[in-house]
Amino acid sequence: MKLITRLLYPLVSGVLLLASCAKEQTESYDKFENQALKAWMTQNRPNLLKNYQSDGGYYVDVLAAGEDLSTVKSVRDTACWVRFDFSGRDLSGNIVLTRRAAEAKLVNTFTKYTHYVPYYRYCGEINTSLLEGSFLAMRNVLHLDEEYARERGLDPEFELRKGSKVVLYMPSRIVGAGGVEGDGGYEGQYSLSSSRPFIVEMEITGVVKNPLESEGSEVDSFCAVNGGLWLYTEEGDEAGSSKLPEDYDDENHPYKLRDKGYRWVSVTDSIAQVYVDLCYDPMKTSDYLTFDFPVKSEEGTLLSENKRYNVGYEPYNGSDLEPKIAEVLKERFHSDSEEGYTHPGLADRDADSVGMDGEAKIWYIGRFLDGFIFDTNIDEVKELIYGEVVSEGDALSYAAEDDQSSYISAFYYAIPNLCYGQWAEFVTISSHAYGATGQSGSTTTSGGSTGYSLSYLDYLNYYNYYNSYYGNSYYGSYYDNYYYNYYNSYYYNYGYDYGNTTTETTTTVSTEIPPYTPLIFQVYIEPAED
Numbered sequence: 001m002k003l004i005t006r007l008l009y010p011l012v013s014g015v016l017l018l019a020s021c022a023k024e025q026t027e028s029y030d031k032f033e034n035q036a037l038k039a040w041m042t043q044n045r046p047n048l049l050k051n052y053q054s055d056g057g058y059y060v061d062v063l064a065a066g067e068d069l070s071t072v073k074s075v076r077d078t079a080c081w082v083r084f085d086f087s088g089r090d091l092s093g094n095i096v097l098t099r100r101a102a103e104a105k106l107v108n109t110f111t112k113y114t115h116y117v118p119y120y121r122y123c124g125e126i127n128t129s130l131l132e133g134s135f136l137a138m139r140n141v142l143h144l145d146e147e148y149a150r151e152r153g154l155d156p157e158f159e160l161r162k163g164s165k166v167v168l169y170m171p172s173r174i175v176g177a178g179g180v181e182g183d184g185g186y187e188g189q190y191s192l193s194s195s196r197p198f199i200v201e202m203e204i205t206g207v208v209k210n211p212l213e214s215e216g217s218e219v220d221s222f223c224a225v226n227g228g229l230w231l232y233t234e235e236g237d238e239a240g241s242s243k244l245p246e247d248y249d250d251e252n253h254p255y256k257l258r259d260k261g262y263r264w265v266s267v268t269d270s271i272a273q274v275y276v277d278l279c280y281d282p283m284k285t286s287d288y289l290t291f292d293f294p295v296k297s298e299e300g301t302l303l304s305e306n307k308r309y310n311v312g313y314e315p316y317n318g319s320d321l322e323p324k325i326a327e328v329l330k331e332r333f334h335s336d337s338e339e340g341y342t343h344p345g346l347a348d349r350d351a352d353s354v355g356m357d358g359e360a361k362i363w364y365i366g367r368f369l370d371g372f373i374f375d376t377n378i379d380e381v382k383e384l385i386y387g388e389v390v391s392e393g394d395a396l397s398y399a400a401e402d403d404q405s406s407y408i409s410a411f412y413y414a415i416p417n418l419c420y421g422q423w424a425e426f427v428t429i430s431s432h433a434y435g436a437t438g439q440s441g442s443t444t445t446s447g448g449s450t451g452y453s454l455s456y457l458d459y460l461n462y463y464n465y466y467n468s469y470y471g472n473s474y475y476g477s478y479y480d481n482y483y484y485n486y487y488n489s490y491y492y493n494y495g496y497d498y499g500n501t502t503t504e505t506t507t508t509v510s511t512e513i514p515p516y517t518p519l520i521f522q523v524y525i526e527p528a529e530d
Helices: 002-044 048-050 101-106 132-139 146-152 210-225 254-260 323-332 378-387 409-417 456-467 479-492
Strands: 058-064 080-089 096-100 119-123 164-168 198-208 227-233 263-267 275-278 359-368 373-376 395-399 424-430 441-448 506-510 518-527
Touching: 002 080, 048 058, 048 146, 080 132, 096 101, 101 132, 119 132, 132 164, 210 227, 210 424, 275 395, 275 409, 373 378, 373 479, 409 424, 409 518
Parallel strands: 227 263
Antiparallel strands: 058 164, 080 096, 080 119, 080 198, 164 198, 263 275, 275 424, 359 373, 359 395, 359 518, 424 518, 441 506
């Protein structure tokens, strides 16, 4: 026994020596990078040297203070979701990652598949999805040099809030273990290795404590302002609401409500914030040019600062896009009719609807609330938006009685009520679409290997957040059961690269859908086959 013990001593000490060396090398590199970053700051930003943040070893420059903390809460005040504009460069000034269309154009990385909007990320006590340096700046008090702060009218103990705009000069250890790459819907940009400092210009554009409530309010206001909203409820005893109509003669039937100034109605009396326009006609000017951006309440209060399409470049840079879409839809689906589109339900009260046991062949255009098109299976619309048709679109076959894991749940509530041969549009909150995770945008060529993708790990990250946020103590068993059943079936079967890759090599392009994002779908149901 003593012999074995003596033999083990050198082995254990050797392991300890290796660990010590690795630690010393890391500390040595951090020290060297700190010195290099300080030297760069001394030469290029000497006025910021005293704005050094010891919690991460980075420097900060405050470009705009933001709103008064007497009227808004700081980001660090509570766990919240943050919208923030973002542009990242290396020390040479090369743009590494940006959420801005103008900068993407500047470096020739602009793509029509990308929705150039601020990030929308959860910011809590523990970092789950933010760049570490951005997280540190959001969750901590920023200590500014007193003279610097006085000259700019800032509090030396500065906290980020809505409207704050800062530049962070960060060492690589708080950039990320793998560095930064311009992918995920913002493809084709430079990449930054894991051993390079990073300059981030960041603006806080919104702070949301309850994303579900905020999203629901945005959808309600959007519909109320853009055509009017009528709610079907079980009680139906409040202004602007009624019970579900039993037949066409009911004065609150959707077809009659449209004439009374209510464009949007509830799809059912039990599902909140999925609204449908059953009289939508994409060929009518009053329908395709009605949407108001930015969104305002009936009292005129600004609710959403989103600009129309959020892009200032083709094809989203003029007023002629929607008329062009209307023209190609008419040519594609109604060229054999002199009158164009005729609503089957209005022409015939007994027109067949899809129902819960029918199958629908669906052509669709998917949009964000600002009108930006993120997906369509109509080739003529693809040609207008992207200037190309990478793959020909097929009608989406949908049957409500089949397994729903391959479709967003809003389809289940909206499609069965539509007539064959009908156009319609519906607005849905993310709970009935892509949920708390959204969808990662990318341009990828994949195949051959197995294992889980980064997108799947992102899903796990958000799913863990959901478990902690929507447990029994919050919304109770409804969210536990709904999200568990819905997300498990959705992510394990849908095929957005959330499982093992296949042996077939494919190239796909998809637009990023941020978490908690409401969507608009404009759909056409093919006439029933004889």
